[in-house]
Amino acid sequence: MSAILAKKLGMTQLFLEDGTVERVTVLEAGPCPVTALRTQERDGYTAVQLGFGAAKEKHLTKPELGHLKKADAPPVRHLVEFRDEGEGLEVGATVTVEAFEVGDKVKIAGTSKGKGFQGTIKRHNFSSGPKSHGSHNVRAPGSIGASAWPARVMKGIRGPGQMGNKRITQKGLEVVRIDADQNLLIVRGSVPGPRNGVVEVRTDG
Incomplete structure (x- = not known):
């Protein structure tokens, strides 16, 4: 197994030799x-x-x-x-990036973008309520309690709250290209975190 620290530079696309387009993330690794x-x-x-x-x-x-x-x-x-x-x-x-090879499967861990306090529609992909006929329940989560038992709101329900700003590990990414001269590691797919954020790269498996 191999591991390295990297800085996320951003996303772009590459045209491979067979003409296919790869959506990739560019990392400055080591x-x-x-x-x-x-x-x-x-x-x-x-x-x-x-x-x-x-x-x-x-x-x-x-x-x-x-x-x-x-x-x-x-x-x-x-x-x-x-x-x-x-x-x-x-x-x-x-x-250095030379610890990896093109075609390696990697998993990348980082802190996701913080999105602040969000409601259930954005945070948990809830459906919205009816928007006509005088409805007052357009983006509200709806009823969250139970009946006579337990007569309280159960812990762990999906409700509004802080979204993002958590450690996320993205698995199954593939190394598409390596530029050892510029310490660049280019992987297929998206990587957690904002641009210039620090991520941890490990071989997956």
């Missing part, structure tokens, strides 16, 4: 320095910690700078651990 390795004997689990995103030293705390200096890594803005990864890697090494 280079990611290996800043720590977790082992079963010492930490109780196996993982690799990768850094991403150049930062100024003044924007990091002294403990963060000391941790990165110990790993001989430059100042980075993001540190993320990938469980059950890191085989064949050493602290101080660098992970």
Whole structure:
């Protein structure tokens, strides 16, 4: 398995050699320095910690700078651990897009776009009510209670509330093209989060 941190640059389309059009997302993946390795004997689990995103030293705390200096890594803005990864890697090494190959299936995790407080129609795809004959129930969710039992609103119903701004993992994406010179990873389909958002890329399976 392979893993890397990336920045979502946006979506576009590619014309492949057979003339088909692919809707793709362009990711700026790596280079990611290996800043720590977790082992079963010492930490109780196996993982690799990768850094991403150049930062100024003044924007990091002294403990963060000391941790990165110990790993001989430059100042980075993001540190993320990938469980059950890191085989064949050493602290101080660098992970690049060349860890992936065209045709690899990947899963990408990120924080979805926040859409604020939304009603049930937008948030849960409820149907709207009648819009004529004096109806006052156009976008309201309708009755949500029960009868004499339980005489309250059950927990877990789909109601209005905050939409988005959650960790989402998109599976089954395929690597369409790799540009190692510009650290670009181009995958088929959409990826969670806004432009310039940081996402985690792992091989799927």
